[in-house]
Amino acid sequence: MRKPARPTHARGSRASSDVSARSSAGASESQNLRDETSRNIQWFPGHMTKARRMMEESLAAVDALCEVLDARIPCASRNPEIDRLAAGKPRLIVLNRCDLADPDATKRWKAWFRKQGFEVIETDAKTGKGSAAFPPAIRKLLQEQIERRQEKGQVGRKLRVMIAGIPNVGKSTLITRLAGRKAAAAGDRPGLTRGKQWITVDEGMELLDTPGILWPKFESRETGELLAVTNAIRAEILDREALAAGFLRRLALHYPEAVRERYRIEPEADRSGYELLEAAARKRGFLISGGEADLERMANTLLSEYHGGKLGRLTLELPPEDSDENAVSDPDFTV
Numbered sequence: 464m465r466k467p468a469r470p471t472h473a474r475g476s477r478a479s480s481d482v483s484a485r486s487s488a489g490a491s492e493s494q495n496l497r498d499e500t501s502r503n504i505q506w507f508p509g510h511m512t513k514a515r516r517m518m519e520e521s522l523a524a525v526d527a528l529c530e531v532l533d534a535r536i537p538c539a540s541r542n543p544e545i546d547r548l549a550a551g552k553p554r555l556i557v558l559n560r561c562d563l564a565d566p567d568a569t570k571r572w573k574a575w576f577r578k579q580g581f582e583v584i585e586t587d588a589k590t591g592k593g594s595a596a597f598p599p600a601i602r603k604l605l606q607e608q609i610e611r612r613q614e615k616g617q618v619g620r621k622l623r624v625m626i627a628g629i630p631n632v633g634k635s636t637l638i639t640r641l642a643g644r645k646a647a648a649a650g651d652r653p654g655l656t657r658g659k660q661w662i663t664v665d666e667g668m669e670l671l672d673t674p675g676i677l678w679p680k681f682e683s684r685e686t687g688e689l690l691a692v693t694n695a696i697r698a699e700i701l702d703r704e705a706l707a708a709g710f711l712r713r714l715a716l717h718y719p720e721a722v723r724e725r726y727r728i729e730p731e732a733d734r735s736g737y738e739l740l741e742a743a744a745r746k747r748g749f750l751i752s753g754g755e756a757d758l759e760r761m762a763n764t765l766l767s768e769y770h771g772g773k774l775g776r777l778t779l780e781l782p783p784e785d786s787d788e789n790a791v792s793d794p795d796f797t798v
């Protein structure tokens with residue numbers, strides 16, 4: 464799905480020299496995003512090997528894998544290696560944080576994942592909304608296994624599921640939700656790796672109590688930015704002005720109304736992200752000595768308002784079918 468990110472260049476003629484300079488500096492910093500973020504969150508090859516080993520070991524003990532994604536960035540919040548790691552294991556996709564995502568986009572993503580052969584549900588694990596769909600979705604996914612077991616007379620054998628995903632997508636929150644009042648761990652079971660704990664979801668279903676943590680994958684500058692903007696990686700370790708400028712430009716292109724309403728600026732397509740950030744700062748009265756716009760303050764305000772849901776329910780990527788004309792995921796944008 465993902466198109467290769469092209470080199471960025473400042474677009475738009477209105478930029479003051481100050482803003483242009485910041486823009487190109489921001490672009491080159493963004494190009495180093497992958498290395499910088501990878502270093503800072505410490506996903507060294509050793510950690511990845513450990514995570515991979517843990518996944519493989521746990522996968523051997525379960526019937527199905529539930530992959531949790533952030534509904535606002537279903538592509539960027541996915542580790543593409545999961546396809547190889549899961550190798551043939553039936554998979555349920557959970558589009559979590561649907562409370563923060565654009566409902567129309569979530570509908571499109573659900574249809575897209577179904578077309579790829581996955582079961583898919585949407586949840587707001589924080590409130591528990593949608594989590595009741597989990598057990599029936601797993602049963603549908605494992606229908607054949609259930610029938611085979613019944614034919615063999617293997618009654619009473621529970622369906623075992625593992626939850627996995629990159630950090631901060633809501634795995635633990637979802638596990639807590641699914642466990643509900645039945646959270647007491649069932650303890651070690653003979654024949655399984657020592658130490659594995661199982662949580663009863665319902666009479667016939669158990670959940671591995673520890674989620675599989677996958678490493679975020681920075682295949683492009685765009686992916687890194689989407690992960691940072693949604694807090695999947697720590698945004699404070701990045702150049703927040705560059706991040707916010709890129710994000711504001713993305714919003715201006717795809718959710719112009721949200722920008723207009725919240726920041727009272729005109730999200731014209733030919734304005735760079737830095738120009739928009741500067742305009743928003745001035746509108747808010749965020750100025751520093753000499754009347755310069757306080758871009759740092761505006762960047763922090765924008766990112767925290769987005770996290771606080773103040774910009775509305777926004778999805779930052781659309782499925783591939785939509786990508787050519789309407790994609791929110793657009794590598795050809797510039798800060």
Ligand code: G4P
Nearest residue numbers: 559560561562586587588589630631632633634635636637
């Ligand atoms: P992880 O195991 O995948 O690392 O994620 P975890 O469950 O710890 O969730 C990370 C953060 O995301 C938590 O917020 C959690 O409350 C929030 N979260 C999880 N699912 C949802 C959801 O569906 N919608 C929303 N809006 N938030 C969700 P936190 O920053 O640790 O604390 P707080 O913001 O809840 O106070």
